[in-house]
Amino acid sequence: MKVLKFGGTSVGSAQRIKNVAALVRDGEQKIVVLSAMSGTTNSLVEISKALYNNDEKAAAEVISNLYQKYVIVVDELYSNDQSKQKGHLLITNHFNYLKSFKAADFSVADEKAILAQGELISTALMHYYLEEQGVKSALLPALNYMVIDEDGEPILSNIEIAIKTEMEKLAADTELFITQGFICRNPKGEIDNLQRGGSDYSASLVGAAILASEIQIWTDIDGMHNNDPRIVENTKPIANLSFDEAAELAYFGAKILHPTSVLPAKLRQIPVRLLNTLDPEAYGTCISTQTERNKIKAVAAKDGITAIKIKSGRMLLAYGFLRKVFEIFEQHKTPIDMVTTSEVGVSLTIDNNKNLDKILEQLNDYGTVTVDTDQVIVCVVGDFSIENTGFVHNITHALADIPVRMISYGGSMYNISVVINAKDKVKALNVLSAQLFE
């Protein structure tokens, strides 16, 4: 069975929902994972922020504007009165729920419950539409099978068992199982989520859990491009990527894929296709164990990076220094992205500054610490096997006029990463494309 995920833009209007329905109803049984309609999760975040800020009026205004949009969607989506009524009842119920939250004692759990409404609504709208069209569709409730542990990590073994149980509860002749991306339950049994953009991760986890024959991520572009299309002109789709190459690109900023979404598919060796709802015939990108060798494939950039340097005479000939430094980051649950070392110091980068002050306080015991904020990691992905001479030169040559804070090469065979100032990002991505792909 295949798993097909459609992102926010792909279900962003009544017409787009109809287009997706036409794409998926080919008589073959499949699981369809949906995001919230585009813009919805952002509005739900705004509602929560307003409630945290004690501004119930602002929250009510966002709720009312969002509701108006859904009224139009329901009116346009369904053709018969019975379906229209069901659609209106659905949105009335969800929006009454949103209106029930008060600023007093507004909690993280409340916020998560609010954020889940977008996917709950989009999946129900799609299911009712398919039913109206006479398709054997069923809702597969993600909140009954998608579970995470205390650290927010999905528990694949539990998901595997629970999703099978949920599917068995539904009619045996179900053609389309419609399920929510993004949302899940935490160990307390509360509604939670897989972080922004997490519907890709949901699709990959569902695919891995049911041992799907293929996972398809349908979005608004024809596959993974060789650079960020929002920043560089004339980027091109990459036909084939290995799981490792795709994981590096997703982790280092290619927004088309959620950073962790490749891993579950890789674990079970399930091919992932990136496809375009606006151009369904386009080949897109196939992520699998097959890839072209001896090529530089793509460039991506990850924003919001902080680079930290610890300089210490004590590192000279000492053992255990790096462990002590890394332990400080571990204590504060702060992942390190990149590391470079020299005889007298170590530089590393983080993308989560939440505990930076505490980390710096402890690092000061180990040497002189300098911090650079507003940095960006630019990551070049391809086949960097050592016999492919000249690749490193091409990259550093392209970056000749850009101040480079750190370089990392050799961590894997697939990437070279550099840290630069955020203000140089646009220039760096453009000169790299010109040098590497033109």
Ligand code: ADP
């Ligand atoms: P969805 O809502 O379907 O999940 P996203 O907005 O999360 O879609 O991801 C698709 C967008 O990712 C594209 O519209 C594109 O602007 C952006 N993007 C950034 N980097 C890349 C890249 N390297 N290749 C393709 N798209 C990219």
Ligand code: ASP
């Ligand atoms: N709706 C969620 C978001 O906007 C999840 C997703 O679209 O992947 O982040």
Ligand code: MG
């Ligand atoms: Mg996305």
